[in-house]
Amino acid sequence: MGNSTSSTTYSESRSRSSNSESSTRDGIVLYGLPLSPNTQRVLAVLAEKDLKYEFKSINIMESEHKSRKYLEGLQPFGLFPVLIDEDGFKIYESRAICRYLEEKYKAKGTQLIPAGDIKSRFLFEQAVNIEAFNFEPAAIGIIREKFVKKVLGLGEPDEDKVADLRKELNAKLSVYENILSKQPYMAGQVFTLADLFHLPCMALLFRMGDGDLIESKPNIRKWWEKISARPSWKTVEKMISDANQRI
Numbered sequence: 001m002g003n004s005t006s007s008t009t010y011s012e013s014r015s016r017s018s019n020s021e022s023s024t025r026d027g028i029v030l031y032g033l034p035l036s037p038n039t040q041r042v043l044a045v046l047a048e049k050d051l052k053y054e055f056k057s058i059n060i061m062e063s064e065h066k067s068r069k070y071l072e073g074l075q076p077f078g079l080f081p082v083l084i085d086e087d088g089f090k091i092y093e094s095r096a097i098c099r100y101l102e103e104k105y106k107a108k109g110t111q112l113i114p115a116g117d118i119k120s121r122f123l124f125e126q127a128v129n130i131e132a133f134n135f136e137p138a139a140i141g142i143i144r145e146k147f148v149k150k151v152l153g154l155g156e157p158d159e160d161k162v163a164d165l166r167k168e169l170n171a172k173l174s175v176y177e178n179i180l181s182k183q184p185y186m187a188g189q190v191f192t193l194a195d196l197f198h199l200p201c202m203a204l205l206f207r208m209g210d211g212d213l214i215e216s217k218p219n220i221r222k223w224w225e226k227i228s229a230r231p232s233w234k235t236v237e238k239m240i241s242d243a244n245q246r247i
Helices: 037-048 068-073 094-104 118-151 159-179 199-207 218-228 231-246
Strands: 010-014 028-032 053-057 082-084 090-092
Touching: 028 037, 037 094, 037 199, 037 231, 082 094, 090 094, 118 159, 118 199, 159 218, 199 218, 199 231
Parallel strands: 010 053, 028 053
Antiparallel strands: 028 082, 082 090
16 A cells, blocks of 8 residues: 555635535535645545545635535535535535545545454554544644634633643653554554544644644654655645645
8 A cells, every 4th residue: 555646636616605516516526625624634535545626615704604505505514624426425524525535436546444354444443533532632622722713813822721732632642652663553554544634633733833742752753754745645735835825
């Protein structure tokens, strides 16, 4: 299972949500924001699977994601990303989208969910749950305080809260350090969704000055250097950079 060649191609347009978005279409359409970690997660999978798609940027400044058309036609909770497949099938929630793309397009690109024996599959499920329930809560807490508050003009971060969240995340990452001392990837010997799911929030931690939590642990650092160097993530980073330049 080698690195993705990142030959994924996409076109980008401004979203215009409608109640008929789930009708049959010619290709995959992804609604989201390049600066959204949840959107980035799906973008990375699309690149790993070498899938062509159209990317439609949500206009959050005009609260498009809260409009009646969006809520009724795309995502009833007013969130993103949302993916519409080439046959019109619609799905939201980033991890569900990623799993769907792997299952639907299993023969394309990188295999991201282990095939074979039941033990390998459920070690993968274990690793996915480690990310969702141990890493992400504390990481997202830090991101909300130091990044989201700033972007939304909600004031300065609560430094005491940040310190507590850093302590919590550091304790979780100490367990990661032990796991990764015994195997190269979170689910075992190969790169899977369990690794990919970490990319957006870990990258944000570095950008916010909290990369020391990762750099201070040699096995995590080695793992991070491998997964963040994948061509798929470089493709996503380019989209993030382009989006930042447009702000």
